Amino acid sequence: MVGAFFPKRAVHLDFHTMPGVYDVGRDFDPDEFARTLRDANVEYITVFAKCNLGFAYYPTRVGIVHPGLKVDLLGPMVSACHQHDIRVAAYFNTGLDHEQALRHREWCKLNADGQVYEMQTMGHFFRKMCLNTGWGPYLLSMVQEVLDRYPVDGIFLDCFTLTPCYGMECVDRMRELGLDVADEEQVREYCWRVTQKFTQDVRSLVQKKGLDINIYYNGLPYHMQPTHIELEVLPTGGWGYDYLPWALRYARTLGKPYFTMTGRFHVGWGDFGGIRPYHALLYDCLNSISNGGTCSVGDHMHPRGKLEPEVYKLIGQVYSRTRELEPWTEGAKSVAEIAVVEPCISQHPQGGFRSNVAGATRMLIELKHQFDVCDGEGDLSGYRALILPDDVLVTDALKRKLQDHLARGGAVISSAFSGLNPEKSAFALAEYGVAYEGPEPYDPSFFVAEVGADRDIPRMPITIYTPGVAMRAQEGSTVLARLYKPYFNKGCWDWRHENMYMPPEMDSGRPALMRHGNLFHFSFPIFRGYFEHAVVAYRALLGNCLQSALPEPLVKVRNVPSFGQVTVTQRGASRMVHVLTYVPELRGQKLQLVEEPITVEEVELALRSDGLKVQGVYLAPEREALAFRVEGDYVRVTVPKVRGYQMVVFES
Numbered sequence: 001m002v003g004a005f006f007p008k009r010a011v012h013l014d015f016h017t018m019p020g021v022y023d024v025g026r027d028f029d030p031d032e033f034a035r036t037l038r039d040a041n042v043e044y045i046t047v048f049a050k051c052n053l054g055f056a057y058y059p060t061r062v063g064i065v066h067p068g069l070k071v072d073l074l075g076p077m078v079s080a081c082h083q084h085d086i087r088v089a090a091y092f093n094t095g096l097d098h099e100q101a102l103r104h105r106e107w108c109k110l111n112a113d114g115q116v117y118e119m120q121t122m123g124h125f126f127r128k129m130c131l132n133t134g135w136g137p138y139l140l141s142m143v144q145e146v147l148d149r150y151p152v153d154g155i156f157l158d159c160f161t162l163t164p165c166y167g168m169e170c171v172d173r174m175r176e177l178g179l180d181v182a183d184e185e186q187v188r189e190y191c192w193r194v195t196q197k198f199t200q201d202v203r204s205l206v207q208k209k210g211l212d213i214n215i216y217y218n219g220l221p222y223h224m225q226p227t228h229i230e231l232e233v234l235p236t237g238g239w240g241y242d243y244l245p246w247a248l249r250y251a252r253t254l255g256k257p258y259f260t261m262t263g264r265f266h267v268g269w270g271d272f273g274g275i276r277p278y279h280a281l282l283y284d285c286l287n288s289i290s291n292g293g294t295c296s297v298g299d300h301m302h303p304r305g306k307l308e309p310e311v312y313k314l315i316g317q318v319y320s321r322t323r324e325l326e327p328w329t330e331g332a333k334s335v336a337e338i339a340v341v342e343p344c345i346s347q348h349p350q351g352g353f354r355s356n357v358a359g360a361t362r363m364l365i366e367l368k369h370q371f372d373v374c375d376g377e378g379d380l381s382g383y384r385a386l387i388l389p390d391d392v393l394v395t396d397a398l399k400r401k402l403q404d405h406l407a408r409g410g411a412v413i414s415s416a417f418s419g420l421n422p423e424k425s426a427f428a429l430a431e432y433g434v435a436y437e438g439p440e441p442y443d444p445s446f447f448v449a450e451v452g453a454d455r456d457i458p459r460m461p462i463t464i465y466t467p468g469v470a471m472r473a474q475e476g477s478t479v480l481a482r483l484y485k486p487y488f489n490k491g492c493w494d495w496r497h498e499n500m501y502m503p504p505e506m507d508s509g510r511p512a513l514m515r516h517g518n519l520f521h522f523s524f525p526i527f528r529g530y531f532e533h534a535v536v537a538y539r540a541l542l543g544n545c546l547q548s549a550l551p552e553p554l555v556k557v558r559n560v561p562s563f564g565q566v567t568v569t570q571r572g573a574s575r576m577v578h579v580l581t582y583v584p585e586l587r588g589q590k591l592q593l594v595e596e597p598i599t600v601e602e603v604e605l606a607l608r609s610d611g612l613k614v615q616g617v618y619l620a621p622e623r624e625a626l627a628f629r630v631e632g633d634y635v636r637v638t639v640p641k642v643r644g645y646q647m648v649v650f651e652s
Contacts, residue, residue: 005087006228006257007043007044007087007259007294007296008043008259008294008295008322008323008326008330009041009042009043009294009295009319009322009323010042010043010044010045010046010259010261010294010295010296010297011037011042011044011045011046011297011299011315012045012046012156012230012261012296012297012298012299013045013047013048013091013298013300013301014048014091014269014270014298014299014300014301015047015051015057015073015091015300015301015303016051016052016053016270016300017051017055017066017068017303018053019053019055019066019067019068019099021066021068021303022067022068023070023303023304024057024066024068024069024070024073024303024304024305025057025069025070025071025073025303025304025305026070026304026305027304027306028070028071028073028076028304028305028306029305029306030076030077030079030080031080031083032306033077033080033305033307034077034080034081034083034084034086035084036307036309036312037081037084037086037312038084038085038086039316040312040313040315040316041315041316041319041320041323042086042315042319043085043086043087044086044087044089044296045081045086045087045088045089046088046089046090046091046154046156047073047074047077047078047089047090047091048073048074048090048091049074049090049091049092049142049146050063050091050092050093050097050142051091051093052093052096052097052098052124052158052159053066053097053098054093054097054098054100054101055067055069055099056142058072058073058074058146058150059072060142060145061145062138062141062142062145063138063142063145064099064100068303073305074090074146074150075149075150078090078150078151078152082151087153087154088152088153089152089153089154089155089156089213089214089216090146090150090152090154090155090156091155091156091158092139092142092143092146092155092156092157092158093157093158093159094129094131094139094159094160094198094217095128095129095158095160095161095219096124096125096127096128096129096158096159097129097135097139098127100129100135100138101116101127101129104133104134104135106133106134106167107133107134107135107138108128108129108130108167109127109128109129109130109161109164109165109167110130110165110166110167111163111164111166112184114166124159125159125161128161128163129161130165130167130169130170130194131194131195131197131198132165132167132170132173132194133167133169136194136198136201140198140201140202143155143157143202143205144205147205147206147209152213153214154214154215154216154227155202155206155213155214155215155216156214156216156218157202157215157216157217157218158218158219159219160195160217160218160219160220161219162192162195162219164184164187164188164191165187165191166181166187170187170190170191170194173190174186174187174190177190195220196224199217199220199224199226202215202217203215203226213227214227214228215227216228216230221347222247222250222251222254223254223346223375223377225256227256228256228257228258228259229254229256229257229258229259230258230259230260230261230296231247231248231251231258231259231260231261231293232261232298233247233260233261233262233284234261234262234263234265234268234269234298235262235284235584235592236263236276236280236591236592236593237263237265237267237268237269240592241584241592242358242361242362242531243353243358244260244284244287244288245287245358245361245362245365245565246340246357246358246360246361246373247373248260248287248288248291248292248293249291249334249336249340249361249371249372249373250345250372250373250374250375251293252291252292252293252333252334253372253373253375253378258294259288259293259294259296260284260285260287260288260293260294260295261296261297261298262281262284262285262295262296262297262298263276263297263298263299264276264281264298264299264311264314264315265298267591269298270300271300272300272302275311275314276314277593277594277595278318279594279595279596279597279644280593280595281314281315281318282318282321282322282644282645283580283582283644285297285318285321285322286322286578286580286645287580289322289325289329289578290565290567290578290580290645291334291567291569292332292333292334292569295318295319295322297318299311299315324621325620325621325647327620327621328571328574328576328621328647328649329569329571329576330571331571332569332570332571332576333570333571334370334372334568334570335370335554335568335569335570335575336370336371336372336383337369337370337371337383337384337385337550337553337554338364338369338370338371338372338383338384338385338386338387338546338550339371339372339373339374339380339383339385339386339387340357340360340361340364340371340372340374340389341374341376341380341386341387341388341392341398342354342356342357342373342374342376342389342391342392343376343377343392343395343398344375344391345357345373346375346377355527355528355531355532356390356391356525356527356528356531357373357389357527358531359389359527359528359529359530359531359532360387360389360527361373362530362531363530363538363539363542364387365565366539366562366563367539367542367543367546368553368555368556368557368560368564368566369546369550369553369554370553370554370567370568371387376397376398376401380401380405381404381405381408383405383410384410384411384550385410385411385412385413385549385550386402386405386410386411386412386413387412387413387414387527388413388414388418388419389415389418389525389527389528390415390417390418390468390526390528391416391417392414392417392418392419393417393418393420393421393424393428394418394419394420394421394422394428394429395422399429402429402431403429406429406431406517406518406519411518411519411520411549411550412431412518412519412520413519413520413522413542413545413549414519414520414521414522415468415521415522415523415524415526415527416468416469416522416523416524416525416526416528417468417469417525418521419521420436420469429519431516431517431519432516432521433473433474433475433476433477433514433516433517433519434471434472434473434474434477434511434514434516434521435471435472435474436469436470436471437469437470437472437510438469438470439467439469439470440468440469440470440523440524441467441470441489442467442483442486442508443466443486443489443490444463444464444465444467444486444489444490444502445463445464445467445483445484445485445486445508445512445524446462446463446464446483446484446485446486446504447461447462447464447481447482447483447484447512447513447524447541448460448461448481448484448507448512449462449480449481449513449541449544450479450480450481450482452480452544453480453513453544453545453548454544455540455543455544456537456540456543456544457537457540457541457544458537461504462535462537462538463535464483464512464524464529465532465533465535466524466525466528466529466532467524468522468523468524468525470510470523471510471514471521471523472510472511473514474516476516476517477511477514477515477516478514478515478516479511479514480514480515480520480544480545481511481512481513481541482507482508482510482511482512483507483508483510483511483512483523484504484505484506484507484508485504485505485506485508486502486503486504486505487499487502487503487505488502490502510523511523512524513541513545515545515548518549520545520548520549522541526541552608552633552634553608554568554607554608554610555568555577555605555607555608556604556605556606556634557603557604557605557606558603558604559600559601559602559603559604560579560581560600560603560642561581561583561598561600563581563582563583564579564580564581564598565578566579566580566605567580568607573612573651573652574649574650574651574652575607575612575649575652576620576648576650577605577607577647577650578645578646578647578648579603579605579639579642579645579646579647579648580644580645581597581598581599581600581642581643581644582594582597582598582645583598596644597643597644597645598644599641599642599643599644600641600642601640601641601642602638602639602640603638603639603642603646604636604637604638604639605636605637605638605639605648606631606634606635606636606637607634607635607637607650608634609630609633609634609635610633612650612652613652614628614630614635614650614651614652615651615652616628616651617635617637617648617649617650617651618648618649618651619639619646619647619648619649620647620648620649626638626639626648635650
């Protein structure tokens with residue numbers, strides 16, 4: 001980042017303007033623009049150099065100026081914002097440039113069907129640009145032009161696409177490298193190489209100029225971002241409310257500062273007349289700062305160049321609230337004792353969405369545990385428990401980390417195919433204490449929890465909707481839940497009947513959940529199953545395992561509903577417990593909306609002290625002192641009321 005500065009309150013300002021708009025920038029006033037941002041408590045903004053359509057909003061000598069542009073927008077924006085101590089990043093779309101696509105069809109990606117224009121899909125990405133053509137040098141020259149002419153504090157390159165290209169430039173080069181063009185995976189790998197080279201060219205350009213500025217490649221994996229991470233997650237714009245909770249817990253493990261980029265839009269990007277309720281936007285921002293991040297709000301300016309006053313009134317109200325909390329949130333780091341390990345998330349654009357990780361995240365949040373999401377590449381020694389959700393095959397490198405973790409007394413919880421070797425022929429660790437017998441043959445099946453693992457679970461067979469693996473407990477293992485088989489599998493057809501009613505028949509003789517030492521394994525994909533089916537008994541069964549593995553968790557909570565979130569951050573010698581009691585409600589067929597905070601009372605918190613000598617407990621930002629008592633390793637306090645959000649500071 002620029003020096004030691006990292007934005008706490010940012011805006012990502014889109015400006016994708018169709019060529020038919022004839023009065024671009026007509027009403028633009030740079031000082032009014034900057035004052036509007038300042039009054040809304042904004043300290044960093046991404047503005048536009050080149051939009052998705054391919055138009056420049058400054059007097060470029062390299063690119064294509066928007067035909068309706070009346071004034072230079074970029075230069076005065078940068079100057080006016082700097083006068084008000086607002087940092088500015090310049091936006092360039094990398095994967096899209098529809099104007100150059102019209103002029104240079106050879107700069108577009110060619111798909112495997114020989115199409116440049118995928119008219120059947122339309123939308124933003126019906127034609128995509130290939131960085132292995134003249135497009136790459138052209139875009140670099142635009143970036144260089146902006147860096148030469150304007151003192152920007154960052155560059156934001158958007159819409160990187162990793163879809164394969166079968167254009168002659170790519171095909172010929174792949175053959176030179178000995179790659180098989182008929183193998184889609186090898187074509188994707190070549191596209192990845194081309195993309196990496198372009199990002200290196202951008203960094204080299206910035207370094208040669210001796211600039212200390214932010215660089216962001218939107219759409220590429222979080223781990224390869226050079227200066228920071230921006231988590232683009234518009235919950236009502238296609239991401240939903242299950243994306244951010246795991247993505248931020250992954251981003252914060254990568255050693256770079258990050259902020260979340262939500263949006264003011266009711267639906268998705270470019271929804272000019274859409275504005276979310278105050279508490280919806282506040283909830284997103286509080287979610288970020290409760291997990292060690294900062295905040296960014298996406299907007300789209302009207303082509304005539306004026307910011308919408310109601311939008312910045314809303315942003316200002318939200319940022320005024322988060323600004324009050326900054327004495328405790330700025331520089332704070334999240335505290336976690338569990339890691340959800342999923343190596344696949346490291347290579348997916350923006351982390352990728354995986355239902356097994358989303359399910360594990362939701363369950364752990366509802367159980368009020370403190371956890372990170374990891375790709376397994378870093379150090380795992382600081383965690384007390386590791387969770388491998390559903391599909392994590394164990395490589396030699398991961399095997400060594402798991403064995404070291406178990407030897408230190410840590411717990412491992414895995415499910416379904418997780419824990420198997422890459423060949424899926426056996427469990428990778430002898431410590432599992434079970435024999436692998438292949439994929440589960442029964443669908444559906446059922447589990448019955450044994451005494452000791454059955455707290456809060458109905459005493460009846462509970463349906464397993466998605467099959468996992470068949471396993472047999474070996475000597476030294478303990479069965480915590482038994483697997484029951486059905487009379488017959490679903491969907492079977494005997495030319496008279498389709499089996500549609502499938503009650504449990506009998507105990508299969510195999511476990512649905514077993515324990516061997518400090519290693520627990522579910523035979524079924526409990527995490528994906530929870531995400532898809534929301535079986536509360538699944539969460540209870542996991543909770544019972546964690547109760548055995550971590551009998552003294554970092555925080556204990558009472559009187560917070562299941563949807564409430566409780567997170568812990570630390571700043572210096574003080575720890576902050578954040579309690580969020582919002583719930584997104586499904587309205588209509590697909591829109592989730594947060595409109596009001598939920599009030600809960602008499603919330604009981606017990607925070608493990610971990611050697612810290614707590615001298616006082618108070619609510620922030622009110623600084624209202626709370627009575628507390630120390631019992632063993634825990635500091636206990638009762639919070640009289642939480643209305644949507646409350647920070648509780650344990651000061652040492």
